[in-house]
Amino acid sequence: MSSSSPATIEDVARIAQVSIATVSRAIHTPEKVANSTRLKVNQAIAITGYTTNAMARSLRLGRSNMILVVAPDIGDPNFSNILVGLENEARAHGYGILIGHTQNDPQRGLEYLKFLNSNQAAGLILFTGILPFGHQSMTARLPPSVGVFEPVYNGGIPYVGVDDIEGARKAVDLLIAEGHRKIAFIGDSRTRLAYSRRRQGYDAGLDAAGVPVGDRIILEGDGTIESGRLALEQLFMRDTLPSAFMCVNDQTAIGVMIGLGARGYDIPTDFSVTGFDDVPQASFMTPSLTTIRQPRTAIGKSAMALLFELLSNNEPAETEILLRPDLIVRNSVSAPARRFVRR
Amino acid sequence: MSSSSPATIEDVARIAQVSIATVSRAIHTPEKVANSTRLKVNQAIAITGYTTNAMARSLRLGRSNMILVVAPDIGDPNFSNILVGLENEARAHGYGILIGHTQNDPQRGLEYLKFLNSNQAAGLILFTGILPFGHQSMTARLPPSVGVFEPVYNGGIPYVGVDDIEGARKAVDLLIAEGHRKIAFIGDSRTRLAYSRRRQGYDAGLDAAGVPVGDRIILEGDGTIESGRLALEQLFMRDTLPSAFMCVNDQTAIGVMIGLGARGYDIPTDFSVTGFDDVPQASFMTPSLTTIRQPRTAIGKSAMALLFELLSNNEPAETEILLRPDLIVRNSVSAPARRFVRR
DNA sequence: ACGATCTATGTAAAGGTTTACATCATGGGA
DNA sequence: TCCCATGATGTAAACCTTTACATAGATCGT
Numbered sequence: 001m002s003s004s005s006p007a008t009i010e011d012v013a014r015i016a017q018v019s020i021a022t023v024s025r026a027i028h029t030p031e032k033v034a035n036s037t038r039l040k041v042n043q044a045i046a047i048t049g050y051t052t053n054a055m056a057r058s059l060r061l062g063r064s065n066m067i068l069v070v071a072p073d074i075g076d077p078n079f080s081n082i083l084v085g086l087e088n089e090a091r092a093h094g095y096g097i098l099i100g101h102t103q104n105d106p107q108r109g110l111e112y113l114k115f116l117n118s119n120q121a122a123g124l125i126l127f128t129g130i131l132p133f134g135h136q137s138m139t140a141r142l143p144p145s146v147g148v149f150e151p152v153y154n155g156g157i158p159y160v161g162v163d164d165i166e167g168a169r170k171a172v173d174l175l176i177a178e179g180h181r182k183i184a185f186i187g188d189s190r191t192r193l194a195y196s197r198r199r200q201g202y203d204a205g206l207d208a209a210g211v212p213v214g215d216r217i218i219l220e221g222d223g224t225i226e227s228g229r230l231a232l233e234q235l236f237m238r239d240t241l242p243s244a245f246m247c248v249n250d251q252t253a254i255g256v257m258i259g260l261g262a263r264g265y266d267i268p269t270d271f272s273v274t275g276f277d278d279v280p281q282a283s284f285m286t287p288s289l290t291t292i293r294q295p296r297t298a299i300g301k302s303a304m305a306l307l308f309e310l311l312s313n314n315e316p317a318e319t320e321i322l323l324r325p326d327l328i329v330r331n332s333v334s335a336p337a338r339r340f341v342r343r
Numbered sequence: 344m345s346s347s348s349p350a351t352i353e354d355v356a357r358i359a360q361v362s363i364a365t366v367s368r369a370i371h372t373p374e375k376v377a378n379s380t381r382l383k384v385n386q387a388i389a390i391t392g393y394t395t396n397a398m399a400r401s402l403r404l405g406r407s408n409m410i411l412v413v414a415p416d417i418g419d420p421n422f423s424n425i426l427v428g429l430e431n432e433a434r435a436h437g438y439g440i441l442i443g444h445t446q447n448d449p450q451r452g453l454e455y456l457k458f459l460n461s462n463q464a465a466g467l468i469l470f471t472g473i474l475p476f477g478h479q480s481m482t483a484r485l486p487p488s489v490g491v492f493e494p495v496y497n498g499g500i501p502y503v504g505v506d507d508i509e510g511a512r513k514a515v516d517l518l519i520a521e522g523h524r525k526i527a528f529i530g531d532s533r534t535r536l537a538y539s540r541r542r543q544g545y546d547a548g549l550d551a552a553g554v555p556v557g558d559r560i561i562l563e564g565d566g567t568i569e570s571g572r573l574a575l576e577q578l579f580m581r582d583t584l585p586s587a588f589m590c591v592n593d594q595t596a597i598g599v600m601i602g603l604g605a606r607g608y609d610i611p612t613d614f615s616v617t618g619f620d621d622v623p624q625a626s627f628m629t630p631s632l633t634t635i636r637q638p639r640t641a642i643g644k645s646a647m648a649l650l651f652e653l654l655s656n657n658e659p660a661e662t663e664i665l666l667r668p669d670l671i672v673r674n675s676v677s678a679p680a681r682r683f684v685r686r
Numbered sequence: 687a688c689g690a691t692c693t694a695t696g697t698a699a700a701g702g703t704t705t706a707c708a709t710c711a712t713g714g715g716a
Numbered sequence: 717t718c719c720c721a722t723g724a725t726g727t728a729a730a731c732c733t734t735t736a737c738a739t740a741g742a743t744c745g746t
Contacts, residue, residue, distance in 0.1 A: 006460055006461070006462065008731095008732060008733090009732065009733065009734095010732085018695075018696085019695065019696045019697075020696095020732090020733080020734095021695075021696060021697080021698095021734080021735075022694085022695060022696075024733070024734060024735085025694095025695085025734090025735090028734080032693085032694080032695095033694075033695085034693085034694060034695085037694080037695085049460075051457050051460045051461045052461060052732085052733075053402070053461050053462055053731085053732055053733070054458075054461045054462070054463045055398045055401045055402040055407065055461075055462060055463065055731090055732080055733090056402050056701090056731070056732030056733040056734090057732080057733055057734075058398045058733090059396070059398040059399050059402050059700095059701055059702065059703090059731090059732080059733075060700075060701055060732075060733045060734050060735085061701090061733085061734070062701070064398065066441075074423045074426055074427070075423035075424060075427070075623075077623075079423075080417050080418035080422075080423075081418060083417055083418075083444070084417070084418070084444065087444055091454070096441065096443075096458065097442070098409075098439065098441050098442075099440070099441075099442050100439075101426070101427065101430055111434070114394045115397075115439065117349050117392075117394045118349070118394045118395060118396050118397045118398075119349065119396060119397070119398060120397045120398065254627060261629065280420075280624065281623070281624050281627050284597060284601075284624050284627065284628060285627065285629070286604065286628070286629040351701095351702060351703090352702065352703065352704095353702080361725075361726085362725065362726045362727075363702090363703080363704095363726095364704080364705075364725070364726060364727080364728095365724085365725060365726075367703070367704060367705080368704090368705090368724095368725085371704080375723090375724080375725095376724075376725085377723085377724060377725090380724080380725085395702085395703075396701090396702050396703070398701090398702080398703090399701070399702035399703040399704090399731090400702080400703055400704080401703090401731095402701090402702080402703075402730095402731050402732065402733090403702080403703045403704050403705090403730075403731050404703085404704070404731085405731070
């Protein structure tokens with residue numbers, strides 16, 4: 001049955017003794033075809049093993065059934081689970097996904113722009129907080145697009161993320177409940193919106209607990225493990241230490257933990273640490289890291305669903321969807337060491 | 344300049360005052376076009392911002408410029424760096440890659456088979472050790488394909504991997520050099536070939552060191568963290584303990600380390616542990632894990648290069664390419680505890 | 687019984703590209 | 717000077733699909 005080249009719609013039509021138009025209708029709008037005919041067509045399809053040629057279909061339709069997902073770093077531990085969500089939802093709509101990897105290189109971004117321009121993708125999911133296409137982006141005709149994690153600054157594109165304020169609030173509330181008053185916040189100037197919102201949650205929590213602004217310690221890193229460690233070193237040069245470190249993300253928290261370990265401190269006996277994201281490593285640290293989990297699969301699913309909304313109604317859908325993050329309690333937080341407890 | 348719909352080859356032809364055939368030639372076979380004409384065409388392309396419509400091109404050519412990469416688990420820490428290698432090499436040939444995620448579900452595999460059948464991919468990279476398409480795979484017309492990590496059992500497909508024997512040998516030689524004689528090997532029955540080869544390296548190393556077969560301890564897991572832990576528990580029920588654990592992969596090693604930590608042992612003072620793969624977590628463990636690094640980016644690059652060889656010459660290229668793994672010395676190995684040292 | 691409406695199907699064009707073949711001009715060899 | 721080879725370009729078909737429009741048969745109301 002399987003000939004050298006794949007069966008076309010004409011092969012099916014010949015066997016079913018109908019026209020190719022009828023075959024196409026039997027597949028895509030079966031209700032427009034008589035029952036008996038549909039049966040014949042289905043049999044012919046089974047015999048030939050016909051699958052519609054996606055390229056011809058896309059060419060005719062002027063759009064593909066692929067969604068392009070552009071991420072700066074595929075290896076990012078946050079990425080893969082999101083991808084699962086994106087993928088499942090896309091497939092549920094009969095679409096496939098195509099992953100692009102920019103590595104923050106505008107040159108690479110441009111290649112994907114070419115890609116989009118040649119109609120090879122019906123939609124775009126962006127992981128970067130910025131259109132990674134350089135200046136041409138302005139003139140380019142972008143397909144319906146959705147951002148993930150962060151709004152896209154130069155694009156006016158709806159996005160799906162997590163409620164950073166609420167997440168940070170959960171972390172700080174836990175620390176407060178354990179008895180901490182002096183809590184350092186180690187930030188990350190790169191991911192600006194996430195940073196400011198998590199910071200906002202931190203401040204709100206301390207406000208609610210009545211911790212005076214003067215007791216708050218803010219440090220800036222860049223979100224990497226190394227920067228967490230560096231921030232810690234800076235802190236140790238000051239005279240007053242916090243009893244807990246609330247970190248803007250897990251990487252930073254890991255850096256802090258490594259730094260504290262190197263100085264011979266025990267976590268959580270001497271210091272408590274929290275992160276944000278719940279990357280896989282978080283559970284393998286010693287001690288395991290108490291953090292805020294991003295509902296990654298849900299974010300992916302939600303982003304893709306939003307994209308399909310855009311693809312069907314052209315109306316601009318909701319511009320921001322924030323999912324609720326969960327507090328994951330592990331072993332890096334306990335009551336403050338005695339020396340910190342207020343008498 | 345940017346009209347509502349993307350420029351076609353006809354727009355370019357009109358502006359350059361040539362036929363569309365000449366435009367096509369100017370792009371793909373410039374040597375067949377007069378210099379002056381080529382210049383006009385290039386200007387017209389610049390003016391219109393023309394990019395060739397990939398779908399029309401693929402339809403005409405009967406093949407796409409996409410390579411499908413099928414992996415059982417995109418979140419696998421081994422995956423992302425390989426992907427970078429695959430991606431770079433593909434792009435160097437003017438191809439893009441498409442990632443498919445089977446999650447070991449044959450149903451999903453079939454969807455990708457449909458994909459291949461509709462000519463949407465010119466080639467296939469397989470991460471599973473088995474064609475994930477169920478029984479239809481036999482009748483299906485697969486495009487040129489290459490396996491990664493493992494040979495594809497039911498496919499006769501060339502593959503690129505790492506020299507597992509040599510890698511395991513490096514690990515065992517390190518342990519021997521540190522003075523260990525009683526070394527347990529914790530295996531993984533899932534990835535059969537990798538397992539048996541790493542085991543082979545283990546045996547060869549012990550043979551060379553003159554360690555009698557009776558002193559070798561072999562345990563079976565399934566390659567997960569949990570199974571490493573379980574294997575450890577089994578071992579503790581026996582009377583003779585090893586002084587070192589050589590694990591078939593990092594996940595297993597992490598499980599062993601967690602288990603040893605839970606029993607209150609210190610690594611490497613009480614026991615040494617080695618892994619294989621060098622997943623990102625390996626460097627963040629406490630202590631950091633001594634392991635064998637897979638040259639992941641190189642594997643990806645090499646696999647894609649092999650695929651393009653297949654795509655150009657149809658001759659069957661080399662059937663197995665093994666890259667050399669590196670020993671990464673970290674802190675989970677030291678000389679055996681005194682009680683193990685032979686007097 | 688006849689026109690109107692509806693349902694099922696067929697015909698043919700269009701989508702953008704590549705390329706075999708045809709055409710035409712040029713230049714060189716005889 | 718004439719013919720032929722060569723090089724540059726154009727014409728048109730083909731890749732496979734979807735769908736507007738046309739056609740034809742059936743059903744229904746009067």
